[in-house]
Amino acid sequence: MRDAFGQPQTAILFGGTSAIGLAIVDRLVDARLRHVVLVGRNATALEDAAAALHSRSVTATVVLADAADGATARGAVDQAFAALGTPCDLVIMAVGLLGDQSKDDDDPDRTATMFTVNTAWPAAVLAGCRAALVAQGTGQIVVLSSVAALRTRRANYTYGAGKQGLDGFTLGLAESLRGTGVTVHLIRPGFVTTKMTEHLKAAPFSTTAPAVADVTVAAIAKGAPVAYAPGILRYVFLVLRHLPSALWRKIPG
Amino acid sequence: MAESTELLSGWGRTMAVRSHRVTPRTTEELTELLAERAPNHGVIARGLGRSYGDPAQVAGGTVVDLSAFTTISAIDARTHAVTVGAGVSIDTLLHHILPLGYFVPVTPGTRQVTIGGAIAADIHGKNHHVDGSFANHVVSMDLVTPIGPMTVTRASDPDLFWATAGGMGLTGILTAATITLLPISSTLVSVDTTRHRNLDEVMAAMVDGDHRYRYSVAWVDCMTSGATMGRGVLTRGDHAPSDAGSRANALPAGAAVAVPFNAPPGLLNRLSITAFNEAWYRKAPKERLGGIESISTFFHPLDGVANWNRLYGPRGFVQYQFAVPDAASATVATAIERLAASKVPSFLAVLKRFGEGDPGPLSFPTAGWTLALDLPVGPPALPAVLDDLDDLVAGVGGRIYLAKDARCNPAHLETMYPALSAFRSVADRVDPERLLTSDLDRRLNLRGSRHA
Numbered sequence: 001m002r003d004a005f006g007q008p009q010t011a012i013l014f015g016g017t018s019a020i021g022l023a024i025v026d027r028l029v030d031a032r033l034r035h036v037v038l039v040g041r042n043a044t045a046l047e048d049a050a051a052a053l054h055s056r057s058v059t060a061t062v063v064l065a066d067a068a069d070g071a072t073a074r075g076a077v078d079q080a081f082a083a084l085g086t087p088c089d090l091v092i093m094a095v096g097l098l099g100d101q102s103k104d105d106d107d108p109d110r111t112a113t114m115f116t117v118n119t120a121w122p123a124a125v126l127a128g129c130r131a132a133l134v135a136q137g138t139g140q141i142v143v144l145s146s147v148a149a150l151r152t153r154r155a156n157y158t159y160g161a162g163k164q165g166l167d168g169f170t171l172g173l174a175e176s177l178r179g180t181g182v183t184v185h186l187i188r189p190g191f192v193t194t195k196m197t198e199h200l201k202a203a204p205f206s207t208t209a210p211a212v213a214d215v216t217v218a219a220i221a222k223g224a225p226v227a228y229a230p231g232i233l234r235y236v237f238l239v240l241r242h243l244p245s246a247l248w249r250k251i252p253g
Numbered sequence: 254m255a256e257s258t259e260l261l262s263g264w265g266r267t268m269a270v271r272s273h274r275v276t277p278r279t280t281e282e283l284t285e286l287l288a289e290r291a292p293n294h295g296v297i298a299r300g301l302g303r304s305y306g307d308p309a310q311v312a313g314g315t316v317v318d319l320s321a322f323t324t325i326s327a328i329d330a331r332t333h334a335v336t337v338g339a340g341v342s343i344d345t346l347l348h349h350i351l352p353l354g355y356f357v358p359v360t361p362g363t364r365q366v367t368i369g370g371a372i373a374a375d376i377h378g379k380n381h382h383v384d385g386s387f388a389n390h391v392v393s394m395d396l397v398t399p400i401g402p403m404t405v406t407r408a409s410d411p412d413l414f415w416a417t418a419g420g421m422g423l424t425g426i427l428t429a430a431t432i433t434l435l436p437i438s439s440t441l442v443s444v445d446t447t448r449h450r451n452l453d454e455v456m457a458a459m460v461d462g463d464h465r466y467r468y469s470v471a472w473v474d475c476m477t478s479g480a481t482m483g484r485g486v487l488t489r490g491d492h493a494p495s496d497a498g499s500r501a502n503a504l505p506a507g508a509a510v511a512v513p514f515n516a517p518p519g520l521l522n523r524l525s526i527t528a529f530n531e532a533w534y535r536k537a538p539k540e541r542l543g544g545i546e547s548i549s550t551f552f553h554p555l556d557g558v559a560n561w562n563r564l565y566g567p568r569g570f571v572q573y574q575f576a577v578p579d580a581a582s583a584t585v586a587t588a589i590e591r592l593a594a595s596k597v598p599s600f601l602a603v604l605k606r607f608g609e610g611d612p613g614p615l616s617f618p619t620a621g622w623t624l625a626l627d628l629p630v631g632p633p634a635l636p637a638v639l640d641d642l643d644d645l646v647a648g649v650g651g652r653i654y655l656a657k658d659a660r661c662n663p664a665h666l667e668t669m670y671p672a673l674s675a676f677r678s679v680a681d682r683v684d685p686e687r688l689l690t691s692d693l694d695r696r697l698n699l700r701g702s703r704h705a
Contacts, residue, residue, distance in 0.1 A: 001696035004267035004306060004571045004659035005636045009696065031636065032663075087312060087695065137271035137313035138692075181260055181271040181312060218633070223568070 001089060001138070006221045007031040008089030008140065012080045014125055016040035016062065019194040020144055021094030022049055023213035028090070029056050037080045039063045067095045067121040068113050077128030087136045090220070091129045093122050093143045093166075097159070098196050104158045111158055118162030123169045130173065133182045141177075141184045142216055143170040147228070149188065150237050151248065174225055185219045187212065189229040204252065205233055254282050261316060264562050265305040266569035267630060267659050270312035270692060274299075278321045280428050283397045287426070287688060290315055295690040298426045300367030301342060304374065305572045306659030307692035308421045314690070319369055322428050325349050333434045334392055339369030339427040344504070344556075347548070351503045355434040356492065356548075358390035362603075363555040364504075369427040374656035375419030375616040377623075379468035379552070382608040386618050388418030389611055390433045398425035398683035411612075416679035419616030421655055423689050423700055424680050437492045440503035442468070442551040444490035444544045448537045452483025452586055455604065456622075459487065463606050467491040468551070474530045475589045475599040475626060476523070483589050485604065486537040493545060505549055508559035518566040521629050523598040530601060565629050573639055574625035574654040576607055576618060581649035585624050588642055592626065595638045602626040614672030614679075615699070617654045625657065636660065655693065663697045677701045 002008045009032050013021045016038030025036055036058055040046050043064060050060035061083040065076035081088060097117040104110045126141065133139035148156055149163035167186065174184035189212045191203035212229040219227035228234040240251065255276040262269040277283040290296050295314030302309055310316060322338035325346065329335070333355065337346060343357055344364035350356070359371070359378045366376065372394060377386045384390070393406040394417060403425075405414045417424045445466070449455040455471050463469045466489035473485040549556060562570070577584045585604065592599055603625045610619040628635060643662045646653065652669035653661050667673050680689070680700055687702050694700050 001307065001312070001692045002268065003696060004265060004569070004630060007636065007660075009663075134271075135313055138268075179260060179271075181269055221633075 001087065002140065003032060005031075006140070006223070008033055008220075010035040010084055010086055010088050011090040011092060012037045012039065012084060012088055012129075013092045013094060014039045014076070014080075014122070015067075015092075015094035015096065017042055017045040017049055018094035018096070018144075019196070019209040020189070020192060020212045021092050023209040024092055024094075024142065024216050025053070027210075027213045027217045029053070029058055033058065035059045035084060035086065037061045037063055037083045039065055039076050039080050041066045041068075067097075067117045070116050070120045070124060073121050073124035074128055077125055077132065081132050088133065088139060091126075091133070091139065091141045093126060093141070095122050095125075096144065096146075096163070096196070098156070099159050101154075101156050101158060114158045115162050115165070118159065119165035119169075122166050126169070126173060130177065130182070134177070134180050138181045139183075140220055141173070141182065142220065143184065143186050144212075145170065145186055145188045147188050147190050147233050147237055151241050154249070183223060185216070185224060186226045187216050187219065187229060188226065188233070189215075190233045192229075205230055205236065254278065254286070261299070261302070261310045262569075263304050263306045263309065263659065264302060265571050265630075265659055266562055266565070267571065268307050268310075268692065270307075270310055272311055272314055272316045274316045274318050276318040276321055280395070280397060280402055283317065283426060283428065284402055286315075286317070287397060287399045290688060292686040292688045296426075296688050297691040298339075298369060298373070298422045300340065300370035301365050303363060303366050303370065305657045307696065308374075308656060309370075309691065311691050317426055319367065319426070319428070322369075324429070328353060328355060328434060333436055334431050335434055336429055336431045337368045338429050339367060339395075341368050342366065343368070343371065347504055350434060351440055351548070354436055354438065356437045358384060358433060358435050359387040360552050362553060364549075364553050365556065368430055368432070372418060372427055372430055373420060373422045375611065375613050375618070376656070377607070377618050379470045379605065381618055382463055382469065382606045383467050385608060386418075386611055386616060388415070388613060388616065391418070392431040392433060394427055395429040396425040396427055399686060399688045400683055402428075412675070412679045413683060415611070415613045416615070416676050418611065418613035419655075420613070420676065420680070421615065421693060421699065422691065423694055424683055425689070439493040439495055440548055441493040442490045442546050442548060443493045444488055444546050444551060446538055446541045446544060447487045448485075448534070448539050449487060450484050451481055452485065452589065455483065455485040455487060456582065456585070459604075459606050463489065465489075469606065471604040472533075472601045473589070473604045473624075474534055475592055475602050476527045476530050478590070478593050482593070483586065484534060486534065488551070490546070490551065503548055509557050511559035512561055512563040515563045516566045518568060518631070521565055521598065521600070523596065526598040526600055533601065568630040570627055570629045571639075571659045572625055572627050572657040573642065574623060574657040575642070575646045575651050576621060576623040576654070577646060577649055577651035578619065578621040581651060582622055584645060584649055584651065585622050587645060588624060588626075591638060591642065592628075595632070595634045597628055597632045597635050597638060600627045614676035615655060615670055617652065617656070619652070621651075623654075625654075655697075655699075658693070658697075661697060666697050666699070673699075674701075
C-alpha cells in the first residue's frame, strides 16, 4: 500500500526498459518501492533492469509484450497484475516510439506502428489497468506524454499526434476515475536526452530522465494532475501553442 | 444488512480508498458475513474513523461498521463492571455513566472513539503511569473471528486476549466488551498547571512529580530552539473529591464550534503555527495549583472543535507518536530538534510518561516517554525526516504507535514490536485464511502475509 506521502510499495512499469520509467522506479526505491513488474519487448534488456533492481533488494518480475501488436494489451495487463500478486499501488505508462519523421512521412506501415505503440496499445493497457485498480479501490497511474502533444510540428508530427491521442485519453481517464480512490498523473516532458534521442540535436529546455523522475515523484506526492518537466515548459507552451503558424515553424527544436 | 460503497480515509485524511461498508445488526449476521467474504478482498472493522492512518480501511475489501452494536448493560455495583457494545463511543458511555458516579478507566484526548477501537488500539490516557492502558481494564471481550464467535478472557485464552489488545482488528471483530469502570465522587477535576521554560525542565518536573497525580500530560512547543527549546505547559490532576455542580450536565452536548469545510492548502504554515504556539504558551499560568476544570476541558481538548482535521487542508496531516525507554530519554529532545531544524511546522506536541506496558504483542505503551506530534503533509523534507526518526527510535528500543501511523518504514516493525511473530501465530490460529486485513496490515505486513 502507498503511504500518507503517496509513496508506493508496488508498481508495474509498462515500457520496462524506458530510461524515464526506470529513473522513476529508481527514485521510488529510495522511498518504499519493493515489488516491481517490468513489461516490455526486449527480454535481455528487461532482465538486466530486473537484475539491477534485485541488487537493491527489490523483487522485479519481467512480463514480455510487444506494444507494436495491439492484441497483446489485455494479456500484458493480466500477466502484470498476476505477477505482482498484491494490490498494485502505481502503474507507470512509459511506452513510446519517437520514430523518424522523414521515413514515416510516406510510409503507411510505419505510421500505423507509430500510432499503435504511442497511442492504441497504451490506451488499451490503461483501460485494462483502470478495471483492475478500480476493483482494488486504490491506485495511482502515471502516464508519460510529451510537450510534443501540445502542438504538432513538422519535425515529429507523427510522434506528436500519437502522444496527443494518449494525452487526451489520459485526461479523460482521470475524469472518469474521480471518487474511485484511483488517481492519474499526466507528465509532459520536453526534450529528454536519452538513448531514444541521442541522435538528435537537443532542443531548448532539454532535460534528463532523472530530472523527469523528480518531477514525476513530486507530482505523485502532491497529487498534481498534470506536471511538466522542466516546470517552466508549462508557461513556455502556453505561449507557443498560440503562436501564428508562420512563427511556430521557425521555433527551433 | 445495509451495504454501500464509499471512499474512506483515516483522521489524517491522507489515503482515501474505496471499500464496501456493511453494517451487520447482530452477531449472527456478522458471523455469516465472515463466512461468506472471499479472503483475497479482506475484511476489517471500523468505528468512528479516529485512527490517523489506514488501520480501519481495506481498499477493495469490506469494512464492517459496528454502529448497530450499541447496548450498555447495568453496572455491577460490587465490581463496577459494565458490558458495552463495541460500537458505543466513549462519549455515549460517559453520558450514560457520569450521572451514576462512574468514569471510564482510560480516555484518550477525544471522546469520539468506540470501545472496539479502544481495545483494538489498546489506547492510553493521561493516567497510563498509574492505571496502564485500556486493555488493563477489560474483563472479557466478545470477538467474532473467521472460525466463529467466542468470548475471550485473560484466563480462557490469554494469547488471543492480549493479541487482540492493540491488535488493530486483525484477530477478529469485537462486538462487545466487559470493562471495569472507575467510581468517582465528582465530575470535576482538580488540576495543577505549571509552565516550564524548556524541555529539560518539563521532563525533570514529570520525573519528580508524576507519581503524585493520577493524570499527567505536558504540551510542548516544537517551534522554539536554543534555551527555550521544548518549552511547555504541564497539567496534572485527579478527580475532585466532592461535587459542586450537577453530574447530569458534566459534558457538553457537542463541539462548541466546527470547521465547516476543508481549509485551503497551507493555512497551517510555519508562521501561523509559531504564532499559535507563542500565544498558547503566554496564556498558560506560570503556576496554578488546585484549579478546578470540567472533564471535557481537562480530558478532551480535541473535542472543542469538530472536524479540526480539516484545518490541515486537502493534503491532510500525519501524526508521529513514538515511545522510548527512560534510558533513551534524550530521543525526545533529538526528535524535536530535528523537526525544528528541518523547518517542518508542528503544532504543540504531547509529551507523557508511560508506566509498564501490558503483554499485548502489538500494544504500544512501554515504560518511559511518549511524544506525539501533528505534522502537515507537504514539506518535501518530511518523509525523510520521519524515516530518520524511525531509525533513531528503533535503534534505542522504542516504537511508533500503529493507531497513529500512516508512513512508518516497514523494515523496522519487527525491531519495534519484538513479539510480532507471536502475534502472527495467534492471528493465524483464529483466521487461517487471512480474511482479516487492513491497508495498515498490507503496508506494514503486520500479519506476515507478504513473501518478502
